[in-house]
Amino acid sequence: MKNSKDNSSFFSLQSYGKLFGLHLFLVFLLISCGNNQRNEPSNTLTYNESQGLSTLDPALAGVSAPIQIGGQIFSGLLDLDSDHVIQPCLAKSWQVDSSGKEWIFTLKPNICFHRDTCFGNTSIRRFVKAQDVKYSFERICDARVKTSGFWIFRNRLLGADEFNEATKAGISPKEGIKGIIVLNDSMVKIILKKPFAPFLSLLTMSYCQIVPKEAIEYYGQSFGIHPIGTGPFMVKSWKSDQQLVLARNPDYFRFDKNGNRLPYLDSIIIRFIKDTKTEFLEYEQGKLDIVLSLDPVFMSKVIGENDSLLPTYADHHLIREESEDIVYCGIMLDSAANAETSTYPLWKSKLLRQALNYAIDRKAICKYILKGKGVPAEHGPLSPSMPGFSREVKGYTYNPQKARLLLAEAGYPDGKNLPTIIMQSGNNATTIQTAEALQQQWQKLGIKVALRQVNFAEHSSMMHGGKLGFWRGNWITDYPDPENVLALFYSPLASPKGLNDTRIHSSIMDSLYEQALWPGHSVPKRYAMYNEMERIVIEEAPWVFLYYTVNYRLAQPSVIGLRPEVFGRLLFENVRIKRAN
Numbered sequence: 001m002k003n004s005k006d007n008s009s010f011f012s013l014q015s016y017g018k019l020f021g022l023h024l025f026l027v028f029l030l031i032s033c034g035n036n037q038r039n040e041p042s043n044t045l046t047y048n049e050s051q052g053l054s055t056l057d058p059a060l061a062g063v064s065a066p067i068q069i070g071g072q073i074f075s076g077l078l079d080l081d082s083d084h085v086i087q088p089c090l091a092k093s094w095q096v097d098s099s100g101k102e103w104i105f106t107l108k109p110n111i112c113f114h115r116d117t118c119f120g121n122t123s124i125r126r127f128v129k130a131q132d133v134k135y136s137f138e139r140i141c142d143a144r145v146k147t148s149g150f151w152i153f154r155n156r157l158l159g160a161d162e163f164n165e166a167t168k169a170g171i172s173p174k175e176g177i178k179g180i181i182v183l184n185d186s187m188v189k190i191i192l193k194k195p196f197a198p199f200l201s202l203l204t205m206s207y208c209q210i211v212p213k214e215a216i217e218y219y220g221q222s223f224g225i226h227p228i229g230t231g232p233f234m235v236k237s238w239k240s241d242q243q244l245v246l247a248r249n250p251d252y253f254r255f256d257k258n259g260n261r262l263p264y265l266d267s268i269i270i271r272f273i274k275d276t277k278t279e280f281l282e283y284e285q286g287k288l289d290i291v292l293s294l295d296p297v298f299m300s301k302v303i304g305e306n307d308s309l310l311p312t313y314a315d316h317h318l319i320r321e322e323s324e325d326i327v328y329c330g331i332m333l334d335s336a337a338n339a340e341t342s343t344y345p346l347w348k349s350k351l352l353r354q355a356l357n358y359a360i361d362r363k364a365i366c367k368y369i370l371k372g373k374g375v376p377a378e379h380g381p382l383s384p385s386m387p388g389f390s391r392e393v394k395g396y397t398y399n400p401q402k403a404r405l406l407l408a409e410a411g412y413p414d415g416k417n418l419p420t421i422i423m424q425s426g427n428n429a430t431t432i433q434t435a436e437a438l439q440q441q442w443q444k445l446g447i448k449v450a451l452r453q454v455n456f457a458e459h460s461s462m463m464h465g466g467k468l469g470f471w472r473g474n475w476i477t478d479y480p481d482p483e484n485v486l487a488l489f490y491s492p493l494a495s496p497k498g499l500n501d502t503r504i505h506s507s508i509m510d511s512l513y514e515q516a517l518w519p520g521h522s523v524p525k526r527y528a529m530y531n532e533m534e535r536i537v538i539e540e541a542p543w544v545f546l547y548y549t550v551n552y553r554l555a556q557p558s559v560i561g562l563r564p565e566v567f568g569r570l571l572f573e574n575v576r577i578k579r580a581n
Helices: 004-033 064-073 130-141 160-168 213-225 276-284 296-302 339-343 350-358 362-369 400-409 429-443 456-464 483-489 507-515 523-540
Strands: 044-048 078-080 086-088 091-096 102-107 180-184 187-191 233-239 243-248 267-271 317-331 374-376 421-425 449-453 470-476 543-555
Touching (some): 064 243, 130 180, 130 213, 233 267, 429 470, 483 507
Antiparallel strands (some): 091 102, 243 267, 317 470
């Protein structure tokens, strides 16, 4: 049982929730005066994207909004099902040779791009060919496109780096990338520089969606607002910062089990309301069919114990999605990295880093600040929903007594002689509240932490540039393989050339990481190697583990067929609308 001193964190965290009371009262007063009139057709689904949207070009899809919406418009060679299992999409089959480097993909026949004037006229059915795969992948490697997705093929695809360098100089190599070979209209060979077991997972990413050359050449820089793909929906109209309308693709290549062509919906309307409180008001008035991410402010109004809906929302649909993400505080382990690191003892004291971890009451943070939108990170870097996660990997739990012992063993009893540590974070409201809670909890052990907030772009640049000693970070997984997370602790990827921002170096971890890349290993064997890496990370504590993120979506009773998906994706091809008469 916790003593009263340790329990005080609950009261201080709980007080954050009281700040929103007056605002909530005003919002719901407005709700009661609203109307439920809708003007769009009955077979139309309407939702809000609070982040806004500037492009739907998959080469530029580095954030969630274009990834989500682009997933309705484009398709890749491969896809993921709701259990993270790789499935055929534009490709019907694939094979790899004994070296683990040469892959051959065979395309499904008779799949066509959206009908568009870029192909001559809208009556033409332009079928997907292997040449489109080569063109799309080379476009990701072309420096002139200014994509953030080149990392997918960099140092992996044969000839990709040389191609990228040539395009930096404005040269377009005649044969393109030598590691992409079109065998015929329906078969393409991809050659890697060395075996990479998660290669198929990489191809499920939005960057690797297939686009037609004609559309890129026809629309030029405007392709991002005139996207042409093979997905279930296509752009009908787009008013910047106001509304995007997607229409059903009548040529979509997928059918349901009864032989009916998908999708069921005639159209999707996407609005761009930035304020989540206004968004919820619109949902209450029946003007939105889905809330993509329920604001913690409204959690107690909608959800009761054990994730059950409260009576007012009993007939609505609540979808809880455990994300493949982790939120943490990073610690620079390179003593010469920057001025901050040189003044901190964190880089040289594993005991001190462990003490910081044991001092954190993660459950209180998840309950009182996140309102359930987080799960305490009491295991390793892999979140519970990530393939390869093992409950046998034990991380840090709240243990202030052990934290004090470790602090004393490190030479800083009750924080004596420990200099003030600056922790930098972004300036999001929830991020700031979490940082303040951490500051309070460390202060109880005598650890003084000063907080510094900057905008996200500046914070990200400083973090990846090695300019920070202690910072709040989060890792949003790109594809469903543990490699994508454990690469953060591989020493050849130390920042700024890679994403090992803590610059941790372990020859044992490096060896395990490299061994696990061999595609000939069984999946359990690969996962066991990554779990062993996790145990080393926990022991060395380059991170203060905070929480794995959880998202809640709320849908009107009329929305049928919406289900949890991996990586927070939205799939609308199987969704129906059944409105009350």
